[in-house]
Amino acid sequence: MLRLTYGALALITMLAAACGDDSAGGTDGTGGVGGAQMVEPGPTCTAFCVQVIGTCMAYGFTEESCRQGCQTNLNDEYARAEECGEAVEAVFACVSELDDCESVRDWRDQTPADAFPCRPEVLVVDGLIADGICLP
Numbered sequence: 124m125l126r127l128t129y130g131a132l133a134l135i136t137m138l139a140a141a142c143g144d145d146s147a148g149g150t151d152g153t154g155g156v157g158g159a160q161m162v163e164p165g166p167t168c169t170a171f172c173v174q175v176i177g178t179c180m181a182y183g184f185t186e187e188s189c190r191q192g193c194q195t196n197l198n199d200e201y202a203r204a205e206e207c208g209e210a211v212e213a214v215f216a217c218v219s220e221l222d223d224c225e226s227v228r229d230w231r232d233q234t235p236a237d238a239f240p241c242r243p244e245v246l247v248v249d250g251l252i253a254d255g256i257c258l259p
Contacts, residue, residue, distance in 0.1 A: 161191060162191060162194045162198065165197070167193075167197070167212050167215050167216050167219070168189075168190050168193035168194045168197060170219035171193055171215040171216070171218055171219045172189035172190045174218060174219045174220075174221065174227060175218060175219075175227055175231075176189045178224065178227075179224035179227040179228065180224075181224070181227050181231050182231075193215065197211060197212055200212075200257065203257060203258065204256050206251055206256055207248075207256060207257035210251055213247065214241055214248060217240070217241035217244045218230055218240070218241055221240055221241070226240045
């Protein structure tokens with residue numbers, strides 16, 4: 124049980140990091156000095172960021188920064204293992220389909236711990252982390 128909790132926390136941290144850092148990028152599609160290369164966000168990350176940032180303001184990032192971080196994170200997970208990418212993308216998709224902002228905040232905060240929104244998808248990622256297939 125402790126491993127699943129650690130994995131879930133690692134996933135939530137990773138997903139929060141997927142929302143990016145507004146200070147790293149440049150403007151007009153260019154990476155800033157030392158900034159990350161811009162990526163083209165796919166539909167999953169676009170929908171996730173519209174829901175989590177645009178609609179619910181669940182994190183303090185811009186939608187564009189979220190899209191960039193989300194897609195970079197997703198690309199990294201798919202490069203690590205197809206299973207990792209698919210599992211993380213399922214979490215992003217689940218969150219983007221939540222009906223209201225309270226559910227998004229419950230997912231973000233893992234409330235309640237045994238029944239937060241998208242928990243089954245998070246547990247799949249937890250299992251892959253525990254098995255050493257995906258990295259925390």
